[in-house]
Amino acid sequence: MMGAVLAGGRAKRFGGDKLLFRINGKSLLLYTLERLEQARRIDEIILVASKENAEKMEGFGYDVVVDELMVGPMGGIYTALSLGDAFLVAGDMPLLVPEFVDFIIERFEEAKKSACVPRWSNGYLEPLHAAYSGSFRDFLEKRIKSGNYAINQAIRESDACYIEIEKLPEDWRESFFNVNTRGDLRRLTRAST
Numbered sequence: 075m076m077g078a079v080l081a082g083g084r085a086k087r088f089g090g091d092k093l094l095f096r097i098n099g100k101s102l103l104l105y106t107l108e109r110l111e112q113a114r115r116i117d118e119i120i121l122v123a124s125k126e127n128a129e130k131m132e133g134f135g136y137d138v139v140v141d142e143l144m145v146g147p148m149g150g151i152y153t154a155l156s157l158g159d160a161f162l163v164a165g166d167m168p169l170l171v172p173e174f175v176d177f178i179i180e181r182f183e184e185a186k187k188s189a190c191v192p193r194w195s196n197g198y199l200e201p202l203h204a205a206y207s208g209s210f211r212d213f214l215e216k217r218i219k220s221g222n223y224a225i226n227q228a229i230r231e232s233d234a235c236y237i238e239i240e241k242l243p244e245d246w247r248e249s250f251f252n253v254n255t256r257g258d259l260r261r262l263t264r265a266s267t
């Protein structure tokens with residue numbers, strides 16, 4: 075399955091070029107890409123960039139698609155799915171667990187639903203660490219046209235299948251860790267990546 079990495083955000087909370095920020099000499103995005111590469115069920119990776127950073131993103135050596143919408147994650151997902159089914163992940167998730175990625179893709183392929191999304195017992199979803207079908211794109215199109223960019227609501231109103239997070243190995247949860255502020259980097263410098 076294709077792995078699509080969202081990499082077109084403006085990183086307002088972080089300030090500056092979050093994905094290119096180097097931690098121990100390696101960019102944040104490269105941490106994420108290296109983990110994604112290790113997933114056996116990922117056979118191709120694309121980066122979903124913005125017009126502004128597409129050139130820089132090409133430097134990573136993967137195909138880059140430009141998100142023309144720039145309305146947040148939903149637009150990035152919509153853009154990625156123009157190339158077919160995808161496991162979608164945010165570029166700022168450096169502790170991605172490859173086995174967990176494979177697990178989600180397997181569930182997605184068995185379930186034959188429009189999406190397969192991890193869910194916490196309180197109902198909170200992890201839409202930027204989930205598998206989506208190309209047909210989910212048509213479902214998003216109407217919402218985007220009417221200016222409704224709420225991805226969680228879109229998933230809930232679709233026929234998505236859910237993966238109950240608390241039933242899985244506890245150490246898989248670090249896969250959801252994402253860097254929003256400079257303070258979040260402390261966790262990464264401590265982790266053995």
Ligand SMILES: Nc1nc2c(ncn2[C@@H]2O[C@H](COP(=O)(O)OP(=O)(O)OP(=O)(O)O)[C@@H](O)[C@H]2O)c(=O)[nH]1
Nearest residue numbers: 080081082083084085086087141146150164165166
């Ligand atoms: N292609 C694309 N990627 C996006 C978009 N919005 C966010 N992203 C990416 O999605 C990931 C998670 O988003 P956020 O944590 O909100 O990052 P961000 O939007 O850059 O940061 P903030 O401005 O602080 O919200 C990051 O890797 C972003 O680069 C978008 O509109 N289009």
Ligand SMILES: [Mg+2]
Nearest residue numbers: 083084085146
């Ligand atoms: Mg954002």
